[in-house]
Amino acid sequence: AQKITQTQPGMFVQEKEAVTLDCTYDTSDPSYGLFWYKQPSSGEMIFLIYQGSYDQQNATEGRYSLNFQKARKSANLVISASQLGDSAMYFCAMRETDKLIFGTGTRLQVFP
């Protein structure tokens, strides 16, 4: 079974609008971490935001926030006030013990 599922292969959003990228996960371990990475067309992987399974509040980093719903096992990334430079692939990942497991990604395109 997939450990990390990103069901949206592609998303479009207009500049300055907010967008939510979905991520669901599957684990029986009570201790885990959830990460989002951005991969622009240049190819590098850029760390965006982290949420721990025991964190009481949703993580936020500037225009990025993570909508963490533990009972539903979802960790959606919300990007507020989208910018053209946000166009990229976005990967959700889960950490169990020493390893990161990645989803297949969502391609976000921001249009003017």
Next chain:
Amino acid sequence: NAGVTQTPKFRILKIGQSMTLQCAQDMNHNYMYWYRQDPGMGLKLIYYSVGAGITDKGEVPNGYNVSRSTTEDFPLRLELAAPSQTSVYFCASSLGLAGVTDTQYFGPGTRLTVL
């Protein structure tokens, strides 16, 4: 502070050739990782290391070897290259914090084509 560096950026190999992908980090991180990313897919873990002299297999280790003689360097060796190894290879490192809060930082990647 260069972070995680990888060489080469691009390489074309013939079937059966061997090569070493280099990875170095200057952040004094204990943990290092090698991933591969096939077109349209997420990253899959090949090997990882929790410290000098210690390595362990990830999800897709077949056809690869690693060594970790220093904290800074973590080379990945491909023996007898096959077309199935055509991919983009990423090296990453992390501090090695206990628990799950340990953020990984990635190098720029090596694009490898095997013909």
